[in-house]
Amino acid sequence: MIKSLVVFLLFLPAVFAQLPGFGGIKDKLDDSKRKAAPVTDRAQRAVDTFTPWTPEEEQQVGRAAAEKLVAVFGMVQNAALEKYVNLTGGAVAQFASRDLPWRFGILNTNIVGAFALPGGYVFITRGSLSGMTNEAQLAGALGHEIEHASARHLEEEIRSRKTSAWATEEAMARTHRGPAELKSRANALVKDLLSTALSRSKENDADDQGSRMAAKAGYAQNGLLQFLTVAAASNADPKNRRFFGQLLATHPPFEERIARLGKLGSTRGKTLEGRFRSALGR
């Protein structure tokens, strides 16, 4: 008797669900749940889009974006040269506003440029190195990127753009964490990195602070200025313009930067031309 009663009670909800009135109530409850979910997601995404990364997230995203950037351009494989670039970057990064695990790499492309990713990943291109003549120029260019990463310029800039593919991926990744989301977040970040111009104030800040950091380390403060001057002269020849297209699409014109940096003054400091030439095998 008791056994029959238990079985009846177990099946009771299913029996009620089949009745027209009760079934309707259940459907309405399910429907309201479905409608409420996207609203919650949207609100959560909006919050997440404006929430800065934790240091761990910054490292994760930086590494995934670095892998993507290396997949796009390839990397120069020369341990001695890579070490040299890391030492020069390390000398400048001592004076960065944030202490990050700085890692510097050389991208295997002729285009002139350098890129800073979250978490302290900095890349300079083979094309940039080929146009430099001393270590102070390299220090200035790396200093510019170190400031971008220290001040989280890219993250701030893209987060502020509602149309950015990265902002959408970012919000999705926060809602659904996992390797696939991290990868798609990194893809969107690199896409923005290669196509997005940061604000003038961020670029000016990177030029100024980057040059100052290099000077604090003992390099000639005008290293970046020297490099940009050579680059501008080279870009004046139409056959060389292809080297600079990427850089000029995402940065202010050379003349503007040269004029600003010229006002910083002080050309004292080391240029270390011999060490640079030797490291590059010239």
Add this chain to the structure above:
Amino acid sequence: MRRYIVLSAALAILPVFAQTADDKQKQSNKKQEQPAPQEPAPLFGGQIGIRSSQTKKESATLGFNGIDPSGKVEKRMLSASAGEKDVKQVRNMDAIHPTQPELKAFLKQGGLKSR
């Protein structure tokens, strides 16, 4: 008789002139064979003395693989996915990161400052 003496003297001297002219020609040829004074390598696009740079398709197209004529990265390049090799190369960046003693030695060698 005097005329013969002058003529024989002229004939005797002729090979000397011919030899001088020949020497001049040889010298000029030598000059042409000498390599022109080496011009400095062009900045941007010049090689940077890398012996073991990664060989990708890029080398076949003078380093502009995936870059459009205006110098921007082509969209198809952006679709490249990171493979095992790329992951390994980025991981290797941690290994190349200099130690504190290495950095100190580098600063000292260049007469640079430490914080």
